[in-house]
Amino acid sequence: MNLKKYLYILEWLPNYNTGFLKNDLVAGLTVSVMFVPQGMAYALLAGMPPIYGLYGGLLPLFLYALFGTSRHLSVGTVAVSSLLVLAGVSQIAEPFTPTYISLVILTGLLAGVIQALASFIRLGFLANFLSYPVIAGFTSAAAIIIAASQLKYLLGFEIPRFGALYDTFGYAFQHIGETHWPTFLLCIAGIGLILGLKKINRSIPGPLIVVVIGILMIKFLKLDQQGIDIVKGVPEGLPTFLLPEWSMANIKLVFPTVLTVSIMGMVETISIGKVWEAKHKNYKIDANQELLAIGISKIGGAFFQALPTSASFTRSAVNSESGGKTQLSSIFTALLIAMTLLFLTPVFYFLPKAILAAIVLLSVKSLFEYKEAIHLWKTHRGDFFMMLATFLITLIFGIEEGVLAGVLLSVLMVMYRSAQPHIAVLGQIPNTNYFRNVERFPNAIQIPDCLIIRFDSQLFFGNALYFKEFFEELVTSNDPSELTGIVLDASNINDIDSSGLKALKSTKEYLERAHVDFYLSGVIGPVRDSLHKADLIDEIGKENQFMYVQDAIDYHLKRNTTGKNIWAESAIQTNVEEEEEE
Numbered sequence: 001m002n003l004k005k006y007l008y009i010l011e012w013l014p015n016y017n018t019g020f021l022k023n024d025l026v027a028g029l030t031v032s033v034m035f036v037p038q039g040m041a042y043a044l045l046a047g048m049p050p051i052y053g054l055y056g057g058l059l060p061l062f063l064y065a066l067f068g069t070s071r072h073l074s075v076g077t078v079a080v081s082s083l084l085v086l087a088g089v090s091q092i093a094e095p096f097t098p099t100y101i102s103l104v105i106l107t108g109l110l111a112g113v114i115q116a117l118a119s120f121i122r123l124g125f126l127a128n129f130l131s132y133p134v135i136a137g138f139t140s141a142a143a144i145i146i147a148a149s150q151l152k153y154l155l156g157f158e159i160p161r162f163g164a165l166y167d168t169f170g171y172a173f174q175h176i177g178e179t180h181w182p183t184f185l186l187c188i189a190g191i192g193l194i195l196g197l198k199k200i201n202r203s204i205p206g207p208l209i210v211v212v213i214g215i216l217m218i219k220f221l222k223l224d225q226q227g228i229d230i231v232k233g234v235p236e237g238l239p240t241f242l243l244p245e246w247s248m249a250n251i252k253l254v255f256p257t258v259l260t261v262s263i264m265g266m267v268e269t270i271s272i273g274k275v276w277e278a279k280h281k282n283y284k285i286d287a288n289q290e291l292l293a294i295g296i297s298k299i300g301g302a303f304f305q306a307l308p309t310s311a312s313f314t315r316s317a318v319n320s321e322s323g324g325k326t327q328l329s330s331i332f333t334a335l336l337i338a339m340t341l342l343f344l345t346p347v348f349y350f351l352p353k354a355i356l357a358a359i360v361l362l363s364v365k366s367l368f369e370y371k372e373a374i375h376l377w378k379t380h381r382g383d384f385f386m387m388l389a390t391f392l393i394t395l396i397f398g399i400e401e402g403v404l405a406g407v408l409l410s411v412l413m414v415m416y417r418s419a420q421p422h423i424a425v426l427g428q429i430p431n432t433n434y435f436r437n438v439e440r441f442p443n444a445i446q447i448p449d450c451l452i453i454r455f456d457s458q459l460f461f462g463n464a465l466y467f468k469e470f471f472e473e474l475v476t477s478n479d480p481s482e483l484t485g486i487v488l489d490a491s492n493i494n495d496i497d498s499s500g501l502k503a504l505k506s507t508k509e510y511l512e513r514a515h516v517d518f519y520l521s522g523v524i525g526p527v528r529d530s531l532h533k534a535d536l537i538d539e540i541g542k543e544n545q546f547m548y549v550q551d552a553i554d555y556h557l558k559r560n561t562t563g564k565n566i567w568a569e570s571a572i573q574t575n576v577e578e579e580e581e582e
Helices: 018-045 051-055 059-067 079-089 098-120 124-129 132-149 151-155 165-174 181-200 206-221 248-280 287-302 313-321 328-343 345-350 353-367 370-379 381-397 399-419 464-476 498-513 525-533 536-540 549-562
Strands: 074-076 310-312 423-428 435-437 450-455 485-489 517-521
Touching (some): 018 051, 018 079, 018 313, 018 328, 051 328, 059 074, 059 328, 074 328, 079 248, 079 353, 098 287, 124 287, 132 151, 132 165, 132 248, 132 353, 132 370, 132 381, 132 399, 151 165, 151 353, 248 287, 248 313, 248 399, 310 313, 313 353, 328 345, 370 381, 435 450, 450 464, 450 549, 464 498, 485 549, 498 525, 498 536, 525 536
Parallel strands (some): 450 485, 485 517
Antiparallel strands (some): 074 310, 423 435, 423 450
16 A cells, blocks of 8 residues: 555655745644634634634644645635534534534534545545536625624624525514624724734734734723623643544434535645635645545544634635744644643633624634626626525525535536537638638638538537537538538547437438538537447448538538548548557
8 A cells, every 4th residue: 555645744744845834834823823713713702612613723733644635735624614513503402502512523423424524535626526616606695694693792792593585684673772782893993903914914913913912901901891792711732532422313414514525625625725826826625535635634533523624715815924834834833732732721711702703703804705606797697697596595595505506507507518519611721721700800711502501519418419410400501402512520529429420320311311412520529439330320321420610621622522522541540449548
């Protein structure tokens, strides 16, 4: 067994440049400073005690550094995963209760198992089937749902859990007179201070500074006695090994949540990893190895009571901008969080929940993709409406339903575009041998009595009927006396299955009955191999297959005038016998 294939640290650590040590240490310290307040805030968002968010910054980071292929990706507790957990598990148990906590830990374990299994059966490519407009629609809706979940910490009064988002906002509006103003002002001040510090210098750890100020204000001004809610007891020390409480009954209860957490975790990790791969250009990520890394991170974290973790875009950005060079920066982050758990947890007793809400509410800003919506409206209306549909479904019906709808919309869009691919009628650009779409090039000249058609997709069972019907419509819509030949430019047909072969054969036979000559041009090697195996090379006629459209047109015109067969044998060469690909 090749350990390097799975334990990726064996690839990079032996060649580690000691000159990177300072960069990785600084990046690890910077990320840990950001992680501590975020981890606690996102734990509250998930309906968990804050300490479980910090546990998510220990073993998961170590494990990702051992198995992950991205040098800059930072894992840990994130807003979207926390919201998914809350939305799913809170339907089974009451947040913050022991039962709820055990089900959340079980959710993380099972999600990790699914992601690790997906890695072993090489399913990393599936992340590509959740399109970015769908992700943007979901995260934008999630931003509003997250904001709604923080209203009770912002306004300072309890808001019951409602199934519909409008009920939450409606209740808050109806009881706005109950606002606890010290809590409200503290939260708004926290948001303002973080934004102000970021404006002065983006490297200033605004969330940490606000947390420190909040703790000092509560402790010395005794603001908790005025009704400001605080975190109170935070367990001291590192988490102990604990087997997650699992049973078939519990697995069935949390499985829908497990699926949504798994899917979004896969998409987040691979897409964020590719962002930093493209930015730095000095390493490649392996999608399947990334699934293994985040899967093992979740599994390991579950045995040490960690909140389910995923890739964080903001902390990954901080890791990169702080000069991180390798996965060692994640190990430094985990070590510094461990020191926090060992020595600093008593300090968090006085941490106001309004400050944690301020941190969460600011994370909403980066999740709301309004710029993407504007861009899609201008450039691709179909993708805009797909984003809008996902956004509305998530808002109206819920988080899990939004993820499922997003997956279905993405798959349906792929199916629709594959079933009705682009087909162009070509004309010749004057004084050249180039042929282009006549709708885009009005000056392109169509050849008398011969149509040139370009099919821009693979020809398979999903579009075989569409292919046949297009050619049949083409013949019936043209005067039989004016159409004697059709050239299929097959240069963009990159694959053909048995249904596609039958459609091609049926089309050829239909055109033959209509007394229309049929020619193939630019068929690529693998498709020629398939034609050869299906005996279509001979059935279509070797003399009717050409390397270029111009050759087919010349042949058609000369044959009609001279009767000569002029064609290139190289147009129909295959490598079937040698079992080689072109």
